Amino acid sequence: MEGLTLSDAEQKYYSDLFSYCDIESTKKVASNGRVVELFRAAQLPNEVVLQIMELCGATRLGYFGRSQFYIALKLVAVAQSGLPLRVESINTVKDLPLPRFGASKNEQESRHTTSYSSDTENQGSYSGVIPPPPGRVQVKKGSVSHDAVQPRTSTDQQESTSPVVSPQQSPPTSPHTWRKHNRHPSGGNNERSLAGPGPFWSPFSEAQTGSSAGDAVWSGHSPPPPQENWVSFADTPPTSTLLAMHPASVQDQTTVRTVASATTANEIRRQSSSYDDPWKITDEQRQYYVNQFKTIQPDLNGFIPGSAAKEFFTKSKLPILELSHIWELSDFDKDGALTLDEFCAAFHLVVARKNGYDLPEKLPESLMPKLIDLEDSADVGDQSGEVGYSGSPAEAPPSKSPSMPSLNQTWPELNQSSEDTAIVHPVPIRMTPSKIHMQEMELKRTGSDHTNPTSPLLVKPSDLSEENKINSSVKFVSGNTVADGYSSSDSFTSDPEQIGNAVTRQRSHSGTSPDNTAPPPPPPRPHPSHSRSSSLDMNRTFPVTTGQQQAGVVAHPPAVPPRPQPSQVPGPHVHRPVDAEGLITHTSTSPQQIPEQPNFADFSQFEVFAASNVNEEPDDEAEKHPEVLQVEKSSDPSGSLRVAKTDGRIEEKTAASAPANVGKSTTPLAPPPKPIRRRLKSEDELRPEVDEHSQKTGVLAAVLSSQPSIPRSVGKDKKAIQASIRRNKETNTVLARLNSELQQQLKDVLEERISLEVQLEQLRPFSHL
């Protein structure tokens, strides 16, 4: 048991109490009625009383000696002020109001009447003596008001008088008590805000200026087994701020901070009235944490390994279970190591816990670490995502291990969706290079459609439902979405879809494609490795798919993954002849067909077609394609297509096709081997979206133009189909954009929801007020 240092008032008060209880004047107060009643008058829960008795050693000795009694009284004061009972707090909590016995904390009337534990009133009657923590008084100020003044005076009188007198005065004392407290709070009112923890922390931080101090905090506690250490309190001697503050302020702070350990309604009231974000880290706290971090890991951008963190936090002498929970909360990326943010969050939680705050179930928003691999917007999204992480599973897959890549992807995706559709910068995602390329491509292409592969997918179904205007497009999107949904962890699939959507969108195709019944083929999938359907058949189906895609854009929202599937075969049939005629189509389709293959080529082809046929390519397409289109239209659509497509690929093809305008490219376009396509695709991805679009339109135009060159009837059909395809693609683009926007809204709403939930949790302790 630590030595007990009492202030003069406390000394006097305690001696009075002791004398009161020591009816036999034996200097030893057994755990007899008076003591028990006295403690009962303190209006503390039984378990708290038991704990106090245990702490002060009375249980050990079997009786209350003077020192034990004093310690017990001090602990009563501590408990009444809402601070967790700790042996250290006896000495560390300076300026603690005198323990209050028998005073009703809440209502004045209760004070006068029932709140006084009747027996205690009579006896201990110190009931009014100890004003409840000023905070409480403050809270109740309204109710307490004037009465408090009286108690104070009477209390003072009481203290000066013999304990025997107090019982008589007990009834009036409670008001006095309140009054007394009222005086105190004046100093402490300002402490309310978190600031609540502020003052609390300032001493803490002061004490912790040096890591040594911090260590002292950790290690300097004499640990009663079940007790936690007051990090801050350990340093109270040097914490002049605490001393300087009114006891009330201390009380206020502690009460405020003590979310769940409010022992009295007063405390609760105080809490409610001084609600603030208890998890905010003040600057000085943060600085302290950073310093501590440096002691373990000099590099602020580095990690603290789990073992080092374990040692460090074990010094806080919190139970392992709680430390384990704190770790769970703070290690956000679940990597077994703590970054600076995570470390600060963990440290903050530890300190909060030591001061009596209950650990939250989820990491508070203010403690969320920023994800590293996300860009600025990503950070915002991360926050929301992280919050959503805990609260909205739909946002991102929480599981890290299997879907880590997808998780990473979703973050940026989410961010993207949250941002403007016109995301130009590629989001750093841990993806395979091809995927990154694809993402970039997608971003560029879609411009407006930056929904994450998964997020759009997630939102798509809902979005789709909203968009009835373009059912086919919707279907297309939903189809893609569904498909992507299948591979939740394979965000790659979504990328192609996105890309496809983007592509289609830009294409401004007309809506319906009569020919397309099959689900629109997925936008070019950037991941060759991931495309399940990447098979040679796909290549073959490319031409078919291409047609499908064009038409299929409007086609049903098949649950089938957007990959150009055999289902699209029917569609492509139309194009088959085209293929035969010009590989351009083929090439265009094939790239599209292959999920991972860059479908850009296809799209570009389509665009070329569209351009050629319709010659109404919008803006960007037009810019690129003016010449392309014209060229294509005129003579060498394939060539233009080539050019439009990817640099490398096109070159290959164009070279081949250029010479052979019509027949062109069959050879070069002939099912471009996947690698080639990939290459093209990556190139496409790298290319600005506009370019691609323009290329696509050019390609399409070229294709279209080339096609007609072949059988007229077929050409006409082709044109019609391609026009419809274009429309569908436009629709898709619009829908995709809409999807992204809606997803963004969804994310925002989820973020709000999560923040509200957090607030609700914080408010919950006050709910019963």
Place this chain on the structure above:
Amino acid sequence: MAVCIAVIAKENYPLYIRSIPAEQELKFHYTVHTSLDVVDEKVSAMGKALVDQRELYLGLLYPTEDYKVSLLSRLGIPCVKSMFPNQLHRYGYVTNSKVKFVMVVDSSNTALRDNEIRSMFRKLHNSYTDVMCNPFYNPGDRIHSRAFDNMVTSMMVQVC
């Protein structure tokens, strides 16, 4: 509907076991324990072959009168599933570190698809990995992680 979920350590002592409804916990303990034999049998049978990382999911473990325990061998050999009335299916899952997850589901509810069971085990495995990542967790301790509890609760509620 998962009525019981258990995590068994390598030495075949439980790290975590939870069941709904609670009063039948002892019965579930028993069934899980019996299923361990099946797990071991499957694992040993497959163990001879190369340890294939892919198939950690053991399927229906053992058909018993009341409970159907399914165990798909980690190596991907599904067991025969027999249907009994009132059945509780037991599904097993073994990790590379020989930590076993056993799940008892009530077949009276909608028959859970195999994929769903797999996904549930995947979630379990992920949560278990997260628990392992906690430096304050000593392998071999009972699992007290709240996050793990929440996940299991969600699974049991959802399944039910």
